[in-house]
Amino acid sequence: MSTSMELVVSHRGTQHRLSLLPDDTVALLQTRLEELTSVPPSLQKLLFKGKKPSFEGAETISQAGLKNGARIQMLGSTSEELGRTLAAETEHQRKERILRERALKAPIHVRSSGSSSTSSSQYAFHRIEPLAHLPEPASARALLTRLAHDPAIRHVMQKHHLAVGLLTELAPHEQPHLLGLNVNAGQAIKLRLRTDRYDGFRLYSEVRKVLCHELSHNVWGDHDNNFKEMNSQLNREIAEFERTTAEGTHHLTGTGDAYQPSSELEAEAQTYILCGPPQTLGGTTPTASGDESREDRRRRLLEATMKRLQKEEEELEERCGTATS
Structure with a gap:
């Protein structure tokens, strides 16, 4: 008999604790989350350890790599929120199109x-x-x-x-x-x-x-x-x-024999x-060794930067x- 496992799902600052079995399906997990947050499965984005769990091809929670005590962050909007966003976006795009057409009809004149x-x-x-x-x-x-x-x-x-x-x-x-x-x-x-x-x-x-x-x-x-x-x-x-x-x-100034x-x-x-x-990006400046010449350092920095x-x-x-x- 499988032992139940607890998952902690955070959504918009609220933590939801779910008790499920390892053999429960991913679809059941998503359904439970929809009941708690009103976010439909198609709009749910789950992050585990900063990455998206491998749900593709996984039928059960254990196959997706989730274990007891796993902390998951969920992103996603409700269908109602998405509808409002898309409606506002459509209106914005309509206004943008009108302004763009006006600009094309009245091009900028330069003296x-x-x-x-x-x-x-x-x-x-x-x-x-x-x-x-x-x-x-x-x-x-x-x-x-x-x-x-x-x-x-x-x-x-x-x-x-x-x-x-x-x-x-x-x-x-x-x-x-x-x-x-x-x-x-x-x-x-x-x-x-x-x-x-x-x-x-x-x-x-x-x-x-x-x-x-x-x-x-x-x-x-x-x-x-x-x-x-x-x-x-x-x-x-x-x-x-x-x-x-x-x-x-x-x-900029320089001599005729400058490096080109x-x-x-x-x-x-x-x-x-x-x-x-x-x-x-996300790292540090390469450090120089004690016996590195100035030319070697220049070459190393140039190579690293390129x-x-x-x-x-x-x-x-x-x-x-x-x-x-």
Whole structure:
């Protein structure tokens, strides 16, 4: 005879204790959770030890890897809450479509004086709009505004004549696999600002990296060599701009025999090194051994940074979308 087991499921700050048998089905667990939380099984997302239990192909709780005393976190909305969210989202999308159509019918006219103020107004983000139906829209707007007015971002947009009609956000539940989306080569750029649980916002530096990636899609649609070169160039110029600004100058100087990087990526990595030791995501700066020469350390940092940048770009490409109509 199987011994009963206790599971503790947390949902929105409330803990639910369930007594089940190891041979009870996963479907029974989900039904019990629906009775307690009103969240249907199709909308339940269970996390065990920070990961999703292996429910695929598992018929019983024990086959899914759950044991007595397991603590599980459940995410998910009730059908009623989801209906309200989708209704608000549909209304928002309708308004966004109307505004977009108006913008297309009344294009921005730029004086031909060639003045810097005209150029500044042309190569910019012409509209900022958070998703009003998501939590803390004011905080989202503040983050979008900070991105739009970031001096380094504005610098590369001016230099490369990049303009964006709408800067807005991606809701995590809309396209969970995407961090960024460029619509019609700059008609709109959508960025993932929020965490998957809607309990906060992603790091500014990470969101800005995605924005830089999406700005490159204003010129190049595919993730080909042309795109990679431009994206690398934008990242390098942003780092150079911030370094020279911090030094109190807006130009770079050097000697004729200075080391010339062999690739755009290496140049970007070298700029990161000049700005400070590279930090790995969720990790620490590589440490130097006591007998390491300055040149060996430079080479090691360069190699480590290039590997990090390549990995980041591969992740961004996997979670980037471009759309045309």
